[in-house]
Amino acid sequence: MRKIECDVAVIGAGPAGLAAAAKAKEQGAQRVLLMDRDRELGGILNQCIHNGFGLQLLAEEMTGPQYAEYFIEEAKKAGVEMMLHTMVLNVGADRKIHAINEHEGLMEIQAKAVVMAMGARERNRGGVVIPGARPAGVFTAGAAQRYVNMEGYMPGKRVVVLGSGDIGLIMARRMTWEGAKVEAVLEIMPFPSGLTRNIVQCLEDQGIPLYLGHTVTRVHGKDRVEAVTVSKVGADFRPIPGTEWVIPCDTLLLSIGLIPENELTLEAGGKLDSVTNGPVVDDEMSTSIPGVFACGNVVHIHDLVDNVTREAWAAGEGAARFVTGRQPSGQTISTAAGEGIRYVVPQIVHTDNLEARDVRLSMRVTAPADRVRVEAVLEDEVVYSKAERVVRPAEMVALTIPKGTVSREAAQAAAAAGHKLVVRVTKRDTAAQGGNKS
Amino acid sequence: MNRRTIRTDVVVIGAGVVGTGIARELSRYDVDVVLVEREADVAWGTTKANTALVHAGYDADPGTNKARFNVAGNAMYPRITQELGVMYKNTGTLVVATAPDQVPHLNELLERGKANGVPGLEIIGRERIVELEPFISSDAIAALWAPTGGITSPWELAIAYAENAVDNGVTILLSSPVTAIDVEGGRAVRVHTPDTTIDTQFVVNAAGLFADEIAGMVGARDFNIVPRKGEYYLLDKRAGHLARHPLFPVPTAFSKGIVVTPTVDGNLLVGPNSQVVEGTSDLDTTAAGLDEVITGARRLVPSIPLRDNITNFAGLRATAQPSGDFVIGPANGVPNFINAAGIQSPGLTAAPAIALEIVNLLGEAGLKLVEKPDFNPIRPRPARFEEMDDDQRSAAAARDSRWGHIICRCESVTEGEIVEALHRSVPCTTLDGIKFRTRAGAGRCQGGFCGPRVVAIIARELGISPDAVTKKGGTSRVLVGPGKQQCSCSCGKCADEGHVGEGETHA
Numbered sequence: 040m041r042k043i044e045c046d047v048a049v050i051g052a053g054p055a056g057l058a059a060a061a062k063a064k065e066q067g068a069q070r071v072l073l074m075d076r077d078r079e080l081g082g083i084l085n086q087c088i089h090n091g092f093g094l095q096l097l098a099e100e101m102t103g104p105q106y107a108e109y110f111i112e113e114a115k116k117a118g119v120e121m122m123l124h125t126m127v128l129n130v131g132a133d134r135k136i137h138a139i140n141e142h143e144g145l146m147e148i149q150a151k152a153v154v155m156a157m158g159a160r161e162r163n164r165g166g167v168v169i170p171g172a173r174p175a176g177v178f179t180a181g182a183a184q185r186y187v188n189m190e191g192y193m194p195g196k197r198v199v200v201l202g203s204g205d206i207g208l209i210m211a212r213r214m215t216w217e218g219a220k221v222e223a224v225l226e227i228m229p230f231p232s233g234l235t236r237n238i239v240q241c242l243e244d245q246g247i248p249l250y251l252g253h254t255v256t257r258v259h260g261k262d263r264v265e266a267v268t269v270s271k272v273g274a275d276f277r278p279i280p281g282t283e284w285v286i287p288c289d290t291l292l293l294s295i296g297l298i299p300e301n302e303l304t305l306e307a308g309g310k311l312d313s314v315t316n317g318p319v320v321d322d323e324m325s326t327s328i329p330g331v332f333a334c335g336n337v338v339h340i341h342d343l344v345d346n347v348t349r350e351a352w353a354a355g356e357g358a359a360r361f362v363t364g365r366q367p368s369g370q371t372i373s374t375a376a377g378e379g380i381r382y383v384v385p386q387i388v389h390t391d392n393l394e395a396r397d398v399r400l401s402m403r404v405t406a407p408a409d410r411v412r413v414e415a416v417l418e419d420e421v422v423y424s425k426a427e428r429v430v431r432p433a434e435m436v437a438l439t440i441p442k443g444t445v446s447r448e449a450a451q452a453a454a455a456a457g458h459k460l461v462v463r464v465t466k467r468d469t470a471a472q473g474g475n476k477s
Numbered sequence: 478m479n480r481r482t483i484r485t486d487v488v489v490i491g492a493g494v495v496g497t498g499i500a501r502e503l504s505r506y507d508v509d510v511v512l513v514e515r516e517a518d519v520a521w522g523t524t525k526a527n528t529a530l531v532h533a534g535y536d537a538d539p540g541t542n543k544a545r546f547n548v549a550g551n552a553m554y555p556r557i558t559q560e561l562g563v564m565y566k567n568t569g570t571l572v573v574a575t576a577p578d579q580v581p582h583l584n585e586l587l588e589r590g591k592a593n594g595v596p597g598l599e600i601i602g603r604e605r606i607v608e609l610e611p612f613i614s615s616d617a618i619a620a621l622w623a624p625t626g627g628i629t630s631p632w633e634l635a636i637a638y639a640e641n642a643v644d645n646g647v648t649i650l651l652s653s654p655v656t657a658i659d660v661e662g663g664r665a666v667r668v669h670t671p672d673t674t675i676d677t678q679f680v681v682n683a684a685g686l687f688a689d690e691i692a693g694m695v696g697a698r699d700f701n702i703v704p705r706k707g708e709y710y711l712l713d714k715r716a717g718h719l720a721r722h723p724l725f726p727v728p729t730a731f732s733k734g735i736v737v738t739p740t741v742d743g744n745l746l747v748g749p750n751s752q753v754v755e756g757t758s759d760l761d762t763t764a765a766g767l768d769e770v771i772t773g774a775r776r777l778v779p780s781i782p783l784r785d786n787i788t789n790f791a792g793l794r795a796t797a798q799p800s801g802d803f804v805i806g807p808a809n810g811v812p813n814f815i816n817a818a819g820i821q822s823p824g825l826t827a828a829p830a831i832a833l834e835i836v837n838l839l840g841e842a843g844l845k846l847v848e849k850p851d852f853n854p855i856r857p858r859p860a861r862f863e864e865m866d867d868d869q870r871s872a873a874a875a876r877d878s879r880w881g882h883i884i885c886r887c888e889s890v891t892e893g894e895i896v897e898a899l900h901r902s903v904p905c906t907t908l909d910g911i912k913f914r915t916r917a918g919a920g921r922c923q924g925g926f927c928g929p930r931v932v933a934i935i936a937r938e939l940g941i942s943p944d945a946v947t948k949k950g951g952t953s954r955v956l957v958g959p960g961k962q963q964c965s966c967s968c969g970k971c972a973d974e975g976h977v978g979e980g981e982t983h984a
Contacts, residue, residue, distance in 0.1 A: 040871050076883065126883040137867070141881040144874035145867060163923045165711070165788040170762045173790060175908075175948035175955050179925045186929055192944055192956040217960050261758060262953035278764070289957065 041146045045070040045120075046362045047355075048136055048150035050127050050303065053082020054344050055335025055351040056156035057110040062355025063154070064117040067363045071119045072148065074138060076126045080114075081107030082158060083181065084344070086188045089209050091236070096345035106344060130155075130307045132328050152330045152358040155304055155318070156351065159297035159336035161206075167295055169201075171257040176264030180206040180294040187213060195290025199267050200224040201255045205233040205342075207294020212241035214292075221245070222286050225253040225269055227276055230407050232296075232433050234342060255291065256283060264289050297340045307331060314382040315339040321371060321387040322398050323357030324350065332358045339384050339401070342435045346401065353399075367391035370447075372454035374400060377416065377463030381405050381432070388460060394447040399439045404430045404464055413438050416461045417445060417453050426467060438462060482674040485509040485648070486844065489681045490655050490668070490691055492519040494631055495820050496683035497638035498832035503839070504645035505854075507847045511675055512639065512647055513668065515654035515687070517950025518910045519903060520635035522685040523824070525913065526709070526760070526792025528736050528746065529631050530723050532823040533570060533623035535590025535598060536733060542803035544593045546827035546834070551625055553829040561637035562858025563630060564741035570626030570723040573606065573777055575616035579727040583621045586728075590623070597624040612719045612778050626723060630741050631825050632913045636903065641856035643902040645849070651904060652950060655684070658694040658814075665695050665814040679844055680814045681835055686757040686795045688804075688818035697808035700800065700819060704757055704793040707749020708766040710774075713785040713921050716745040724777050733822065735773030737781070742916065747774040747781060749792065762789045787921050794821040803827065805834060812842055859897060859914070863889045884934070885927040887920025895931060899938045906939060908932065909949045932956070 046068040049060040052075035060073040079085055084092070087103025094100055097109065114121070125140040136148040161179035176195055178186075183194045184206065196219050200207045203226040211221045224242060229252050231238050242249050250269070256278045257268035266287045270278035299317040301309070309318045310327040317338040318326040324334050334354035335347045360366050367389040374383045381403045392398055400415070407429070413436055414424040423440045430436055450460075487503060489496045492514035500512040516522070531554050537543035558565035574580050583600055590598045601622050606613055609622075643649055650673060658680065659667035668675040684691040689702040723738035740746050750769045767789060774781055797804045797819025804818040815838050817831055824831075840846045862870060862880065873893065874881030880893035898905055898914040908924070908931060911917055917931055918924030924931070932955055936943040944956040 040867065076886065124882060126886065126889075128889070139870065139874060139881050139883065141874070141878040144881050145871040160922045161925050163787075163925055165786045165923060166784075168767060168783070168786060168789060170764045170767060170789070172761050175953040178928075182925050182928050186956060187960055190929055190933070190943065191960045193958050193960050194955070195957055256764065257761070262947075262949070262951045 041143050043072070043146060043148045045072045045148065045150050047071045047152045047154060047358045048134075048148055049073045049154040049156055050130070051075060051082065051156035051158055051337070052080045052121065053156065053158050053335065054084060054107065054110060054347045055158065055337070056154065057081070057107070057114050058348045058351035059154045059156055059332070059334050059355035059358070060119040061110065061114040061117040062352045063359045064119055066356045066359030068152070068359040072122065072150070073114065073119050074122045074125045074127060076124065078123060080111045080121060080123065086181075086184045087209070088188050089213070092344050094345070095343060096348055110348070127303060130303050130331070132308045134330050151362040152332060154354050154358050155326070155331065155333040155337050156335050157300040157303060157337050159299050159340060161293070162296040162298055163293060169255050169258060172260055174258070174260040174262055174264050176260065176289055177258060177291045178293070180204070180210045180292045183292050184210055184213070187217060193217060193219065195219060195264075195288075197222065197288045198290045198292060199255070199269075199286050199288045200292045200294060202226060202294035202296070203231040203233045203238070203249060204294035204296060205237050207292060208233045208237040208241040210292055210294070211247050212245055215245045215247065221247045222288055223247070223269070224249045225255060226251050227254045227272055228252070230432070234433055235431075254278065258291060259285075264291055267291055297336060299337050299339065301337060304333065304337070312382065312386060315384065319386045320384065322353070322385045322389055322392050323360065323366065324354035324385070325357055325361070330361055332361075339382065342433065346435055346437070349399070350401070370451050370454070372450045373459045375459040375461045376402065377461040379404055379406070379408065379464030380462050383462050390447045390450040390454070393440065393445045393450050394443055396442050397439050399437055400462060402436050402438070402462055404432055404436060407431045408464060408466070410467045411464050412467055414463055414465060415440055416463060417449070418458050430464065480672060480674060482676065483511065484676045485511045486677065487511070487679045487681060487839065488513060488668045488675050488677045489683055491522070491683035491685050491687075492635065492639060492649065492651075493522050493524040493683065493685050494520065494635040494638065494825055494828045495685070495817050495831055496681070497635045497642060498828045499681055499683060499817065499835045500642040500647045501638040501645070502832040502836045504642045504647050505848055505852045507849050508844065510642070510647045511677070512642065512649045513653045513655060513670060513675075514649070514651050517652050517907055517947070518905065518913070519639045519651075520632040520913065521949070523792055523795055524631045524635050526790050527631060527707070527822070527825060528723075528738060528749065529628055529740060530570070530736070530738065530825065531565065531627040531629050532826045533590065533598070533626040534593050534595045534823070534826070535586045535621070535623060536728065536823065537593065539589065539592040542805055543823060543827070546803060546830040547823040548594050549830035550827040554627065554629065554826070557829045558629060558634070560854045561634065561641055561856045563633045563637050565627060565629040566741055567625070567627040568722045568739070569622060569624045570725065571606065571609065572621040572725045572727060573613065573617050574619045574727055575614055575776060577618065580619050582727045583619055586621050595623065595625065598622070610721060610724065612780055613724070614777055614779055616776070628723060628738060628741050629825070634828075636914060637856050639903045640901055641854070644856065645852055649903055655691060655694070658691070660695050660811065663810060663812070665811055678813065679839055679842065681817060681839070682814065683817045685820070686793055688795065688816065692808055692816060692818065695808060695811045695814050697811050697814065699809055700797045700804050702819065703796045703798050704754050704759070705796050705821070706752045706754045706759060706791050706793055708762045708770055708791045709746060709748030709789060710767070710770060710786050711788050711790070712745040712747065712781070713787050714743045716782055716785040717743045719745055719778050719781060726773065726777060735770055737774050737778045742919070745781070747771065754793070757793065760791045760793065762791050788923055795819060796821045803831070805831065806838060807842060815839060815842065859894070859901070861894060861915070862891045863916070884930050885915075885917035885920065887922050887926070888916040890915045890917040890927070892934060895934050896938055899935065906935070907947050907949050908935070908955060911935065928955075
């Protein structure tokens with residue numbers, strides 16, 4: 040068995056892995072190895088041939104493959120070594136990796152630090168328990184996207200999409216452009232789960248109806264999908280009897296959420312957050328296993344690739360700091376989701392970093408709201424806040440606490456007394472704000 | 478289509494675990510056997526959708542076929558699964574009482590089991606139950622422990638039986654529904670499928686849900702098959718630890734109740750309920766049925782997590798009426814037509830013993846049974862990457878690089894295994910066929926990742942277009958045609974009407 044040693048091993052060469060590997064190299068790691076199971080670098084970006092990538096980070100509107108190409112070049116320039124067609128089988132808490140590929144067979148890779156960047160998988164039919172028959176023609180939106188954009192084949196001609204996640208919205212438009220008829224997009228929640236721009240460009244501009252508060256309650260068809268029954272749902276998300284109707288179709292696409300792919304993290308002994316389904320991480324993007332870092336959709340599901348890249352830079356830097364002995368001292372304070380917030384990443388912040396660097400917190404809100412403040416609170420005192428005109432569950436909210444806003448000592452004292460750094464959403468008092476449009 | 482006529486000694490109708498087992502046992506002898514199956518693959522009726530249990534044999538009334546063949550079949554499992562390379566675990570099973578008034582039923586089962594000749598039965602108390610099953614309900618007070626019970630893989634067994642049968646000379650015809658059987662002079666002499674006529678000396682009816690229809694073709698519909706549907710949840714391997722043995726509630730008159738059981742692959746399987754349905758094709762799961770299943774299962778193991786559900790399915794039990802028992806023996810008035818019908822639970826357990834009995838009955842009916850000197854009872858278990866240690870994995874990848882290329886990440890299935898499965902002695906041509914043989918697509922993402930890759934491998938290996946690959950035969954095509962860029966036609970209609978293929982035109 041071939042044995043390899045490296046400073047940093049990065050698992051997954053999607054946007055997270057590419058940026059983490061390049062950053063680790065730039066920040067002083069010697070040998071950085073980037074592994075991916077697929078035939079090309081870039082991960083799922085390769086099948087995302089629509090545009091809208093990179094607007095925030097690169098101030099340019101790119102397609103998925105273009106965005107990938109930019110960061111593939113960055114990683115190559117930095118001197119990252121790359122291995123394709125390579126499946127990582129397991130990662131030990133000692134950072135020993137077993138991987139296999141066609142050319143070299145089974146390999147043992149001893150890394151000083153590991154970055155988990157495996158991304159996410161799509162929730163499928165079993166995840167939401169859709170009753171009915173089990174014919175061909177039920178696909179996750181991402182699988183359909185691969186068939187259409189990578190393999191050049193159509194998974195169907197008459198389509199219903201369940202879930203208003205971004206991949207489903209993009210695929211509704213893509214299938215329409217390829218000559219299919221998209222009959223409807225159904226969303227069980229009372230609000231869309233995809234980006235507003237995708238609702239407008241992919242549904243409204245194509246004349247595809249969106250039914251909020253609806254779901255598929257039965258799949259019909261023996262060999263191939265022939266129709267679906269859809270129903271309105273109540274406040275408890277259960278179908279309301281009598282509201283159902285049948286939509287004839289040959290295809291049901293599912294865009295009902297992504298699940299962080301953490302089998303390797305769990306096997307290695309990493310602690311997971313029950314809300315994000317990703318590992319608990321600190322602001323260096325270290326998991327609970329020393330020397331094992333994580334970034335991208337493996338940690339929590341992102342809205343924009345730009346945010347993935349930002350997080351991956353933090354992980355790459357964290358890994359480089361770890362292997363070069365520059366990690367912060369051990370004192371930390373936990374973050375927590377307060378009123379109106381579903382989760383906060385990172386779950387742990389180094390008090391050293393609060394004093395010395397800007398600390399970026401990423402979060403999702405529980406419900407849409409407008410004219411709000413997002414506040415970081417320590418011991419009932421708002422230590423930092425920013426105004427948001429509108430917040431939606433579909434879009435990540437970031438709060439960057441400028442360095443020194445909270446002193447190391449204050450944070451340590453609060454942590455010692457059992458307090459957390461809580462993030463919450465509060466309604467802005469319109470009168471007091473006096474037309475402030477930040 | 479050109480009809481062809483072939484001649485044989487025995488036609489076995491139905492390639493479920495019963496029919497394939499019969500074909501395999503017949504292949505020991507110097508007898509020509511044709512196994513015909515309506516579906517595109519073996520094991521696709523009741524065999525692929527049941528609870529996968531090897532029952533101990535305390536359920537059926539003493540003296541019934543069910544009791545006799547259950548206990549006999551159970552005893553055959555260790556050897557038959559070893560010969561055929563099929564997974565089987567002798568876990569032991571528990572019938573769990575969760576209320577004081579259920580305890581007398583455990584004693585009834587114990588006595589019935591003793592009368593049936595089931596070894597090792599005992600009633601155990603709460604302390605032992607909790608030792609065996611840490612996640613059991615706090616209501617569990619006593620249980621019947623049956624050490625000879627266990628779990629297996631029904632489709633693995635049927636596939637292995639069929640492959641071993643074909644390896645020993647049996648002819649298998651898939652996608653071949655029997656359309657008629659000719660009777661002359663009180664004997665079944667000819668079996669018709671859409672493209673083949675089979676002249677034969679004997680017919681075995683192992684047609685599962687269709688057995689009454691087939692018996693009717695020789696004018697001997699002496700029983701009716703009443704399908705009873707059972708619905709299931711299959712949970713992620715993460716939840717596999719929640720049951721270490723098959724756990725039954727105390728049974729009712731109609732069903733053994735909703736079972737919570739580990740599978741041989743390490744998943745948790747929950748079900749079935751029991752509902753009489755019209756016709757043989759209603760395999761739909763229902764919201765009410767699935768609610769019933771999860772509610773029932775949680776009476777035994779309250780912590781079953783729905784978030785770990787990976788798929789739901791339904792199976793149909795082939796219950797014979799009026800007897801309710803297995804129908805085994807020659808049809809009235811047609812002595813060379815032998816029924817193996819009404820094989821509902823514990824049919825999987827009974828199948829190996831039924832196969833031996835059918836061979837005996839054929840002998841009694843006049844089939845000459847001369848053992849073949851070259852019969853090979855061994856069908857080696859196909860190699861699986863997931864089951865290999867590091868050295869074996871290294872060696873496999875060094876021998877053939879495709880064994881270093883993982884296609885299904887959830888179940889760690891390599892391209893090597895998929896290619897191998899496509900070229901064994903029983904044809905495999907579908908996405909589901911690959912799933913049942915290799916587990917590619919059977920894991921937590923249910924083919925979301927590997928589906929497109931497996932379709933491409935099937936197309937390449939069988940020399941067909943990707944859009945000709947089906948999920949499960951018939952009209953179950955996975956893809957409906959090339960995308961716009963792929964279509965080389967200049968007809969201009971393909972975008973609206975679908976690509977019609979090389980050299981063809983739109984109607």
